[in-house]
Amino acid sequence: MFDYGLFRFASKEDLIEKSIRYWNPDKTRFWQGVGVDLVIDRREGYCLYDMSGRRLIDLHLNGGTYNFGHRHPELVETLKSALDYFDMGNHWFPSVARAALSEKLIAGAPGLSFAVFGAGGAEAVEIALKSARYATKRRKIVSIIKAYHGHSGLSVATGDDRFSKIFLADNPDEFIRVPFNDVDALARALAGNDVAALIMETIPATYGFPMPKDGYLAACRDLCTRHGTIYIADEVQTGLRRTGELWGWQTYGIQPDIFVTAKGLGGGLYPISAAVVNERAGGWLNEDGAAHISTSGGAELGCILAHKVLEMLERPEVIANVKAVTEFFRDGMARMMRRHGDIFVGVRQKGVVLGLEFDHPEGAVFVSRALYEHGIWAIFSSLDKRVLQFKPGVLLSQEMCQEILDRFDAAMPRARELMHSARKAA
Numbered sequence: 001m002f003d004y005g006l007f008r009f010a011s012k013e014d015l016i017e018k019s020i021r022y023w024n025p026d027k028t029r030f031w032q033g034v035g036v037d038l039v040i041d042r043r044e045g046y047c048l049y050d051m052s053g054r055r056l057i058d059l060h061l062n063g064g065t066y067n068f069g070h071r072h073p074e075l076v077e078t079l080k081s082a083l084d085y086f087d088m089g090n091h092w093f094p095s096v097a098r099a100a101l102s103e104k105l106i107a108g109a110p111g112l113s114f115a116v117f118g119a120g121g122a123e124a125v126e127i128a129l130k131s132a133r134y135a136t137k138r139r140k141i142v143s144i145i146k147a148y149h150g151h152s153g154l155s156v157a158t159g160d161d162r163f164s165k166i167f168l169a170d171n172p173d174e175f176i177r178v179p180f181n182d183v184d185a186l187a188r189a190l191a192g193n194d195v196a197a198l199i200m201e202t203i204p205a206t207y208g209f210p211m212p213k214d215g216y217l218a219a220c221r222d223l224c225t226r227h228g229t230i231y232i233a234d235e236v237q238t239g240l241r242r243t244g245e246l247w248g249w250q251t252y253g254i255q256p257d258i259f260v261t262a263k264g265l266g267g268g269l270y271p272i273s274a275a276v277v278n279e280r281a282g283g284w285l286n287e288d289g290a291a292h293i294s295t296s297g298g299a300e301l302g303c304i305l306a307h308k309v310l311e312m313l314e315r316p317e318v319i320a321n322v323k324a325v326t327e328f329f330r331d332g333m334a335r336m337m338r339r340h341g342d343i344f345v346g347v348r349q350k351g352v353v354l355g356l357e358f359d360h361p362e363g364a365v366f367v368s369r370a371l372y373e374h375g376i377w378a379i380f381s382s383l384d385k386r387v388l389q390f391k392p393g394v395l396l397s398q399e400m401c402q403e404i405l406d407r408f409d410a411a412m413p414r415a416r417e418l419m420h421s422a423r424k425a426a
Helices: 012-023 025-033 073-082 096-107 121-136 153-157 161-167 183-190 216-227 300-313 316-339 363-373 398-425
Strands: 040-044 047-050 055-058 114-118 140-144 175-178 195-201 230-234 258-261 273-277 344-350 353-358 384-390
Touching: 012 025, 055 398, 073 300, 096 114, 096 273, 096 300, 114 121, 121 153, 121 195, 121 230, 121 258, 121 273, 140 183, 175 183, 183 195, 183 216, 195 216, 216 230, 300 316, 316 344, 316 353, 316 398, 353 363, 363 384, 363 398
Parallel strands: 140 175, 140 195, 195 230, 230 258
Antiparallel strands: 040 047, 047 055, 114 273, 258 273, 344 353, 353 384
């Protein structure tokens, strides 16, 4: 019996059956089908524990939500202390927590003026797109083919067809997609001077972290300036020190008109997101500050945690650790590719953002399963299943980095076996 106080389950199988019956049948069955029967129970630091008690090192981090690991003690204490004074707050009124976090965000993002809060990344994207339409008085939005910016109304329309068509949210007249790293395609899309915004992840995560070519992001920025288009950097997975700088756009030396942040901003303990906008894009805040309202957006408990997250990311020892982890996996994965080059064929890396390429159309699915069997949880890229999303946390110790590399090495024969079996079956 698994007893959690408010609820209990007779067994793991009982939980799976109820998950299919009451929650999400397809998602639950999918994981069972690919051999990943994970039900997360206890979690601590960079480790997850299945209901069976099995330990896994977490290299998925839920898209960077657990940048500092699970239930980081300093963040837990921050939340507990905040509960002695704060709750969600009231979005209609000035707030000490929102004002303090806004000031902190703007201090770390020179050239931008206001922070507008949401509860999740998709809401922050909605705010960004609406702000761009307000500033330009245009409707068209350009995004990248194989993009992903969330699942709500406007945000889902910018993403891959897989996410938009099922809900009839595809609108080719207003939402245009161009290939990543193709400056000429973007120039053609903006040539009519009728596009409100270009929205783009600094490094597209769900597409498998393809790296921007030298000068590409700067060229995008220049084209947007030339055509009066707002440049929106989606930093949900590349922000918060994951590329080395606080924000990915700073790593590449560009200045967006708006950037969005979420996931790890709340330390994995309370949901919060933000669209950080310049004076032009935030003009509506002076005209009608209630044009976008969100009861849960900028909840004061989330603001307190986010303020602590940003403070922690400024610490010299954290910055130094990101550099050390970056270098460890850069060198370690080069060695792994030499050892397993028949199946492991490429590494895409910027800081602790890594995409590992495998020589099979669904190679990363098999590698994900092999790693799972060897005590590591890392997820494949939804829109390019050749690529494994490999996302070390910013506070990983050298000992755990070495354990990860050893387990990765040990899992490769199993990954090779799974790929070989799939080729034979095809």
